[in-house]
Amino acid sequence: MVYTRYIVGLTVAIPLxxxxxxxxxxxxxxxxxxxxxxxxxxxxxxxxxxxxxNLHDGRGYTAGIVGFCTGTADAWEV
Known part of the structure; x- marks a missing residue:
């Protein structure tokens, strides 16, 4: 039920x-x-x-307000 609210929210928020x-x-x-x-x-x-x-999900360390990851190199850009 909780995930359903998030998905509905995403379908409204993303286009907006x-x-x-x-x-x-x-x-x-x-x-x-x-x-x-x-x-x-x-x-x-x-x-x-x-x-x-480190969430041990194979993406290295996750940091910041949007979850930049060291394993995918997006954290290095920030």
Whole structure:
């Protein structure tokens, strides 16, 4: 049941966020977009900038508010 709410939320949020990206988010809209991202990445709306953990999932260390990974090299870009 919990996962169903997340999936329904994603189906609504992703198209909405995709159109907002082109508009250049600022202020309140940017904050809302980041909070929605945090819900799916961390389970709440608080920003976890200090998060870093090895989840033993083959992707190295996962860090930051959106889960950048050292094993996939996206953390190195940040």
């Amino acid at each position: 966020l995709a159109t907002m990206v082109d508009a250049g988010l600022s202020g309140c809209a940017k904050s809302i977009a980041l909070q929605i991202t945090n819900i799916y990445e961390n389970g709440d709306t608080k920003f976890h900038y200090d998060y870093c953990e």
